[in-house]
Amino acid sequence: MTDSKVKVLRPTPARKRRRRPRPQPEKPKAKILKALGKFEQSSTWQWGRLLLVWALLTGSALGLGWNLYHLQIVDSPDLVQKARQQQMVYMRPFVPRRPIVDRTGNVLATDRLVYTLYAHPKLFKESKAEMAQKLSQILERQSPEAILKKLNQRSTGIPVAYALREEVADKIVALSADGLELIRQYSRLYPQQELVADTVGYTDLEHHGQAGLEYSQQQRLERNVVTLRLNRAGNGALMPDHMPEGFLNFDDYRLQTSLDLRLQRATRFVLKQKLEEFEAKRGVVIVMDADDGAILALACEPTYNPNQYYKYEIGLFRNWAIADSYEPGSTFKPVNIALALEAGAIQPDTTIEDTGMIKIEQWEIKNHDFDSRGARGQLSLDEVLQYSSNVGMVDIIRRIPRDRYYKALQELNINQRMGIGLPGEAAGQLKSEEQFTSSFVEVATTAFGQGFALTPLKLAQLQATIANGGKLVTPHIVKGLIDAEGNYQWQPELDSPRQVFAPEHAQAVFDMMVNTVNSSSGENARIEGYRVAGKSGTAQKASPTGGYYSDLRISSFVSLLADGDRSYVVMAVVDEPKGNNAFGSVVAAPIVKSVMEALITIEEIPPADS
Amino acid sequence: MAASPRFLNPPRRDRSKRPGGTGTGRRSLRRSQPAPTKVIPLQQRSPQTQPRPTARRGNLASARNPLLLRFILFLQHSSSAIAFALVGAVLLAYASTVYIQQQWSEEYRKLESLQREVRNLTAADAIFKDNLAQQAEQPDTGLVMPSPDNNIYLSPSSPQKTANPPPKPTPKKASASNLPIGY
Numbered sequence: 001m002t003d004s005k006v007k008v009l010r011p012t013p014a015r016k017r018r019r020r021p022r023p024q025p026e027k028p029k030a031k032i033l034k035a036l037g038k039f040e041q042s043s044t045w046q047w048g049r050l051l052l053v054w055a056l057l058t059g060s061a062l063g064l065g066w067n068l069y070h071l072q073i074v075d076s077p078d079l080v081q082k083a084r085q086q087q088m089v090y091m092r093p094f095v096p097r098r099p100i101v102d103r104t105g106n107v108l109a110t111d112r113l114v115y116t117l118y119a120h121p122k123l124f125k126e127s128k129a130e131m132a133q134k135l136s137q138i139l140e141r142q143s144p145e146a147i148l149k150k151l152n153q154r155s156t157g158i159p160v161a162y163a164l165r166e167e168v169a170d171k172i173v174a175l176s177a178d179g180l181e182l183i184r185q186y187s188r189l190y191p192q193q194e195l196v197a198d199t200v201g202y203t204d205l206e207h208h209g210q211a212g213l214e215y216s217q218q219q220r221l222e223r224n225v226v227t228l229r230l231n232r233a234g235n236g237a238l239m240p241d242h243m244p245e246g247f248l249n250f251d252d253y254r255l256q257t258s259l260d261l262r263l264q265r266a267t268r269f270v271l272k273q274k275l276e277e278f279e280a281k282r283g284v285v286i287v288m289d290a291d292d293g294a295i296l297a298l299a300c301e302p303t304y305n306p307n308q309y310y311k312y313e314i315g316l317f318r319n320w321a322i323a324d325s326y327e328p329g330s331t332f333k334p335v336n337i338a339l340a341l342e343a344g345a346i347q348p349d350t351t352i353e354d355t356g357m358i359k360i361e362q363w364e365i366k367n368h369d370f371d372s373r374g375a376r377g378q379l380s381l382d383e384v385l386q387y388s389s390n391v392g393m394v395d396i397i398r399r400i401p402r403d404r405y406y407k408a409l410q411e412l413n414i415n416q417r418m419g420i421g422l423p424g425e426a427a428g429q430l431k432s433e434e435q436f437t438s439s440f441v442e443v444a445t446t447a448f449g450q451g452f453a454l455t456p457l458k459l460a461q462l463q464a465t466i467a468n469g470g471k472l473v474t475p476h477i478v479k480g481l482i483d484a485e486g487n488y489q490w491q492p493e494l495d496s497p498r499q500v501f502a503p504e505h506a507q508a509v510f511d512m513m514v515n516t517v518n519s520s521s522g523e524n525a526r527i528e529g530y531r532v533a534g535k536s537g538t539a540q541k542a543s544p545t546g547g548y549y550s551d552l553r554i555s556s557f558v559s560l561l562a563d564g565d566r567s568y569v570v571m572a573v574v575d576e577p578k579g580n581n582a583f584g585s586v587v588a589a590p591i592v593k594s595v596m597e598a599l600i601t602i603e604e605i606p607p608a609d610s
Numbered sequence: 611m612a613a614s615p616r617f618l619n620p621p622r623r624d625r626s627k628r629p630g631g632t633g634t635g636r637r638s639l640r641r642s643q644p645a646p647t648k649v650i651p652l653q654q655r656s657p658q659t660q661p662r663p664t665a666r667r668g669n670l671a672s673a674r675n676p677l678l679l680r681f682i683l684f685l686q687h688s689s690s691a692i693a694f695a696l697v698g699a700v701l702l703a704y705a706s707t708v709y710i711q712q713q714w715s716e717e718y719r720k721l722e723s724l725q726r727e728v729r730n731l732t733a734a735d736a737i738f739k740d741n742l743a744q745q746a747e748q749p750d751t752g753l754v755m756p757s758p759d760n761n762i763y764l765s766p767s768s769p770q771k772t773a774n775p776p777p778k779p780t781p782k783k784a785s786a787s788n789l790p791i792g793y
Contacts, residue, residue, distance in 0.1 A: 099732070107736040112729055166726060191736030239711045265743055266755055527758065594755060601756035606763060 123179030202306035258294035278577035290464035293473035329539025332449030345399035397447035428454030470501030524589035529607035536584030557588035
């Protein structure tokens with residue numbers, strides 16, 4: 001090959017001369033180069049090359065265009081959908097319900113995150129038994145066998161565990177196993193358990209309030225939850241470019257109640273003890289600041305644990321201190337005396353003839369102790385309250401014109417709701433004006449607290465008028481929404497207190513009640529060094545068929561305490577206590593006394609002497 | 611117009627150069643040398659080619675042209691500089707959007723974990739309180755209900771007492787004498 005090429009090259013000496021002498025083996029190369037050069041210079045090649053490059057560029061441009069057309073127009077909807085699926089995250093940022101706190105900031109209800117674990121066995125990369133083993137190590141309460149049994153149910157969507165705490169969920173995420181899914185949920189935590197269940201209420205699985213403040217203050221407790229559509233980067237990080245401004249700046253408001261956790265605890269503890277002692281059906285204690293109507297403690301027994309509300313009877317979710325009305329009995333007598341003083345029918349020094357028994361129409365009305373004590377004769381107003389004389393009360397109320405007395409009762413809003421801000425509040429029942437004024441027996445029974453009904457809280461409100469100088473205040477439990485600095489961002493609008501009794505009349509009745517406590521009947525409520533006013537009540541229970549049960553009663557006791565410009569009402573109502581001596585002064589008075597002692601300590605009230 | 615011959619020449623040179631290889635380079639250069647020498651006096655020739663009467667105007671035009679040219683050149687340079695700067699800024703802005711988003715998601719994660727801590731601490735605090743209170747209710751703990759019997763009342767000191775000046779401490783003359791006076 002090389003030889004033949006050499007032969008061809010030699011006959012061209014002229015060219016050889018022009019070039020520098022080169023070693024022999026390079027000669028064939030040069031010839032090829034020359035041929036190429038010639039070809040390069042030929043117009044065919046020049047044009048061809050141009051065409052080739054043009055065709056290449058045009059072709060690739062067309063190809064790209066075609067591809068672009070396909071991507072942008074033909075396949076676009078599918079691709080957009082795919083991209084959305086991969087990149088878009090529908091995020092509901094964790095916006096918890098606002099916490100509920102007591103007046104000192106103790107948390108009564110707060111939010112936490114919980115997870116539900118779902119398994120999809122068809123996506124498992126390992127055997128079900130292995131997965132069950134791994135899961136049972138994390139979910140300590142479930143055995144591997146139990147989990148395996150669940151996993152064998154079906155191929156996808158098996159709920160394995162509910163209400164997992166965040167730490168547990170983290171461990172499951174750390175497994176990074178295929179086929180496990182954690183669904184985030186919000187859950188309400190009531191750290192005080194049943195302590196404030198009557199007022200705070202509970203939320204259901206959907207996080208909606210179902211009772212108490214959780215229900216009535218739903219709008220104030222819920223923050224607006226916006227669902228955001230966010231892009232996600234390749235590494236899963238969220239991209240904030242579609243984020244509305246300030247979406248993270250949710251407020252730090254808390255719903256503050258007027259409850260005092262210490263007092264509430266003491267109240268419930270005492271009530272529970274006494275209910276057990278007297279095997280009573282139920283009981284309630286209300287502690288109220290008589291000056292502004294703020295409820296410091298409200299305990300109903302029996303109650304429920306709002307963290308496990310589903311284990312309890314539905315009837316317990318009703319707060320019967322505000323939802324059920326009862327006939328108050330003798331605890332209403334001080335209010336009646338105040339009404340009579342206000343009407344000018346009696347004076348504080350009026351004396352009443354107590355015959356022990358009177359007959360009105362065909363009805364006999366007698367004192368509770370008539371059988372043992374008979375007629376008591378002339379009684380001062382103090383003594384009417386001390387002996388809880390029914391006949392004396394009838395005589396006092398008899399001096400007020402019937403229609404005026406009825407109007408005065410209406411003025412006290414007995415048959416209206418107070419607007420305490422809790423769900424299910426019942427209005428009291430008062431007979432119609434015609435019925436009331438047509439028969440004196442109606443007036444007479446009302447004189448000693450029977451024949452009409454009101455809720456325990458309504459009675460506490462009426463008693464407060466005696467402690468606070470005659471003002472009808474609105475009982476309330478919500479103080480408002482406070483921010484982290486303790487400033488109120490919202491406060492409920494309450495009716496301004498209305499003067500229903502003259503201060504001197506209220507004071508006169510208060511003094512009578514102090515004497516009642518200082519007499520022998522009020523021994524169980526007396527607190528050394530303090531001017532505690534009080535009145536017991538033992539009412540017969542009205543039967544739904546009409547008339548009264550002879551053996552069922554409601555024992556109650558109300559105590560008032562005033563110290564300068566502060567005044568308080570403590571009231572206990574015990575439903576169906578057992579035993580012959582289950583009177584208000586025996587059952588309810590000790591409860592009130594213990595609660596009052598706790599109140600004195602917590603509110604730092606000095607003794608009256610000092 | 612005047613520049614055209616200059617630009618036409620080099621391609622010719624190139625073509626003759628290629629097939630000849632490196633050796634022919636010098637020769638062809640030498641051959642084409644006369645052409646640039648003709649072209650060099652271009653500036654001198656232009657006034658020559660121009661008719662005399664228009665010489666002034668020509669001068670003015672030539673003076674004006676470089677100015678325009680210079681202005682256009684300046685425009686070109688400055689616009690390309692601006693373009694470069696803009697491209698740089700765009701790249702920077704783009705990079706920062708990516709970076710800021712990354713930072714944001716990092717910070718968001720931090721916020722979430724802080725919120726979680728707040729939740730856990732709030733709940734734990736309240737649960738501890740409840741547990742303690744429940745333990746305190748057990749009779750064997752020896753704790754009692756709050757009661758005025760256990761309160762300590764301090765009556766405010768009467769103004770008379772404070773009005774009286776405290777008794778002046780008697781100067782401790784006797785004791786002073788007991789003290790060593792010197793060192």
